[in-house]
Amino acid sequence: MSVRGRILNAKGDLSEAEAKVADYILKHQQQVLKMTIKQLAKASNSSPASVIRLTKRLDIDSFTTLRILLSSDLTKNHSDPKDNADITKNEQLSSIKEKLLSSALQSIRETTDQVNEDEVDHLVSAIIHSQRLFIFGIGASYLAVENISQKWNRIGYPTVADNDLNALLPKVINAGKNDVLWIISNSGESPEVLLAAQTAKEKGVKVASLTRFGNNSLAKLSDISVHTSQPMESPNRIAATNSLLAQFMLIDIIFYFFVSKSFDKSAKALDASHRVVRDYKQSLLK
Amino acid sequence: MSVRGRILNAKGDLSEAEAKVADYILKHQQQVLKMTIKQLAKASNSSPASVIRLTKRLDIDSFTTLRILLSSDLTKNHSDPKDNADITKNEQLSSIKEKLLSSALQSIRETTDQVNEDEVDHLVSAIIHSQRLFIFGIGASYLAVENISQKWNRIGYPTVADNDLNALLPKVINAGKNDVLWIISNSGESPEVLLAAQTAKEKGVKVASLTRFGNNSLAKLSDISVHTSQPMESPNRIAATNSLLAQFMLIDIIFYFFVSKSFDKSAKALDASHRVVRDYKQSLLK
């Protein structure tokens, strides 16, 4: 995993001094490459000991190794300077393409990079052992809800998808321990989704969430939480777009992991689904 | 210049001991990354002093820098050989991630690459000048329909989104020359979408389509057609997934081109939409 991914993943567990170092690294990756521990400690207002503690916490064996990883990351992600540029008036199509492509690639790469394997594992197990799977999300996140719903339906795990709290709550009230409610929310702060989560918890329904990275109320409330990468500082307009792609990427990863884990049942079902849809279309043509 | 390049360039000027170190580095780049000077000296049958003399001769300021350059070189030249592998039983999450990532990046890159600028231009003009925009798609493509609908709604162009022919046809029957029907279909061959296209054409409604690349009936029927890249020969299971990401990427490109072209109206509306949703959430919290 990349240094950036490691840092974002560990963010919650870092002490204050460690977090200062981590922030400095995120913001000055290029410079850190050429720094010694002492310099980095000074630049980030901490101490050499904290720098070392951070590297250990990131599961990197030495500061030297950290620099090597960082160098590799920077080469890999070497993204054009087009970064972070917002869309402007009367722009050329080619310029828009470049901007969107570079930020899309970055989002997708980073999201994949920082997938938390344990959480995905929990989520997949929870779904496999659940009786029913409820999925909830509003606004743009409802697209992710639909996507999840369609995918799991295709492998023989019927789901209940909602984007209306009034429709969801009665179902949740009557749900129980063997059910899972998976909530999608980019910010993790919409009152609607928080209410849904709270209600589910009170009924003993297992709550999973998919949010963007970083502290948010929904993730805190959830039993299981997975994350998309937080776009660096990409402008408002593009950010919304990237979060969708990132959500879809993450869903794909989770879905295919699920398929792989329940292969005998799921893969067969998936192939059968493709076949039945094709046959249906054939019959319509006659 | 890469470390390898530097060494080959300097080859003639190296002393015997320096050459031994240089050879060792060329043959064991990966290991050298993790070695100290002393270890490298021993492994190459020379001395620490010779190692340093070599780095200076290569015009590299320190051994630490040499390692950083080497790390970058290795990353740059490491190409991903994970093409076309399907998901199998009980696979590691990391392996699934790699497969999905590499095929996702490819789809998105290719789709962006082969955007037909003229067609996008036509489509954008048609929408700008239209009275009403109908969007239609079934199955997984309905996610793209919803995505388009939400995006244009946000900039003050209300849309009519459907995934049910029974709901769509009555609307199309009563539509006219100034309306646009945009149909999303990966294959471009579903009977439902072909029927929708035919009906619209008969009523003089302009038909746009978004399909995968290559000959397909829907594209032929359409007045305007845009394409996602045709996945090379990626296996069935992953292909479905990639086509969604590619559709979304293409939609983003078209959308932001649209925003850029109608900037004064759209950008303002977009920002206002973000604001009004935020305010609404604030009010719910009180």
Next chain:
DNA sequence: CTAAAATTGAATTTTTATTTCAAAGGTAAA
């Protein structure tokens, strides 16, 4: 309010990088 645990950076120790330097070997002119 107190005891235990966690956090922190100064100081120290350990390790690594770099420089120095004397020995060894080579070369060319006398």
Next chain:
DNA sequence: TTTACCTTTGAAATAAAAATTCAATTTTAG
């Protein structure tokens, strides 16, 4: 052949950097 003068080399010394220890301090839990 001798001698003076390069060049190369690695052992040893030095300098620098990395990693650890530990006591002081803050935070947390009871």
